[in-house]
Amino acid sequence: MVSFPTGFDFISNYGLDRSRRIPGVVEVPGTNEFQRAYRIDRSARLFIPTRDLFPNGLPQEFSFVSTFRMLEDTRRERWSLFEVRDRTGRPQFGVTLDGGTKNVEMFFTNFNGEIERLAFNRRSRRIFNRNWHKIHFSVTRDNVEMYIDCKPIFSQPLPPRLPVDLDGNIVMATRESDGATVPADYDDYDEIDPEPPVEATTTEKPEIEEVVQCLAS
Numbered sequence: 001m002v003s004f005p006t007g008f009d010f011i012s013n014y015g016l017d018r019s020r021r022i023p024g025v026v027e028v029p030g031t032n033e034f035q036r037a038y039r040i041d042r043s044a045r046l047f048i049p050t051r052d053l054f055p056n057g058l059p060q061e062f063s064f065v066s067t068f069r070m071l072e073d074t075r076r077e078r079w080s081l082f083e084v085r086d087r088t089g090r091p092q093f094g095v096t097l098d099g100g101t102k103n104v105e106m107f108f109t110n111f112n113g114e115i116e117r118l119a120f121n122r123r124s125r126r127i128f129n130r131n132w133h134k135i136h137f138s139v140t141r142d143n144v145e146m147y148i149d150c151k152p153i154f155s156q157p158l159p160p161r162l163p164v165d166l167d168g169n170i171v172m173a174t175r176e177s178d179g180a181t182v183p184a185d186y187d188d189y190d191e192i193d194p195e196p197p198v199e200a201t202t203t204e205k206p207e208i209e210e211v212v213q214c215l216a217s
Contacts, residue, residue: 022044022046023043023044023045024040024041024042024043024044024045024181025038025039025040025041025044025046026038026039026041027039028185030187031067031132031187035187036187037069037185037186037187038185038186039071039183039184039185040172040173040181040183040184040185040186041181041183042180042181042182042183043181044173044181045181046171046172046173046181047169047170047171047172048169048170049168049169049170050084050085050164050165050166050167050168050169050170051166051167053170054164054166055166057163057164057166058084058093058163058164060140060141061139061140061141062139063136063137063138063139064081064082064095064135064136064137064139065134065135065136065137066081066082066095066134066135066186067132067133067134067186067187068081068132068133068135068184068185068186068187069130069131069132069133069184069185069187070127070128070129070130070182070183070184071130071183071184071185072183074099074182074183074184075099075128075129075130076099076100076128077097077099077175077182078096078097078098078099078100078175078176078177079096079097079099079173079174079175079176079182080094080095080096080097080171080172080173080174080176081094081095081096081097081135081172081173082094082095082170082171082172082173083095083096083107083170083171083172083174084164084168084169084170085168085169085170085171086164086165086167086168087165087167087168088168089168089179091107091115092108092109092115092162092164092165092168093107093108093109093161093164094106094107095107095135095137096117096176097127097128099128101121102121102124102125102128103119103120103121103124104119104120104121104124104127104135104146105117105118105119105120106118106120106137106144106146108158108161108162109161109162109164110159110160110161110162111160111161111162113162116159116161118144118156118158120146120153120154120156123148123153124148124153126148126149127148132185132187133148133149134147134148134149134150135147135148136148136150139158140158141158142157142158143155143156143157143158144156144158173186
């Protein structure tokens with residue numbers, strides 16, 4: 001899921017939950033019997049004009065949440081869950097998963113006009129497999145905190161950043177080296193308020209049950 005304070009829903013805005021067929025996308029079972037997911041293969045090309053979604057710009061404070069499952073060799077790729085590109089196609093903001101280093105990064109454009117990356121490598125390797133996982137970034141004006149499967153991983157300062165170019169596009173599931181789509185399943189993909197997710201704190205349950213509880217939330 002990826003969502004913003006306005007209630008923006010990637011699944012709906014990309015049209016994945018509509019009856020019309022989108023090339024490269026099929027509906028599949030989700031994380032439980034009540035959820036549906038969407039399988040994106042290499043032929044899919046998913047993008048939305050940034051201005052259509054954020055006429056006033058990307059919010060300074062928001063949460064990025066995605067429940068996903070890597071397919072085929074995606075877990076070995078360096079790719080973006082989502083990224084905001086400018087009018088020339090240059091990335092400005094997004095979240096990158098690096099299968100080589102087993103690292104998660106958030107990148108943005110700093111006040112010098114350069115791409116700056118924040119690495120979240122502690123315990124990030126747990127998502128680089130073919131299981132379902134939920135990743136959550138809680139972003140404020142000066143801080144960002146990452147959660148994996150509802151567990152806090154790391155928090156660090158977020159330097160000042162430039163506003164995004166509204167004349168570009170928002171794309172998802174793209175390989176960094178050539179922009180090609182990588183195969184993945186998405187259970188849901190929204191933006192929500194910058195609040196931390198509910199942690200699975202019941203120590204009596206085995207970890208696998210905590211993950212299931214998290215994915216269902």
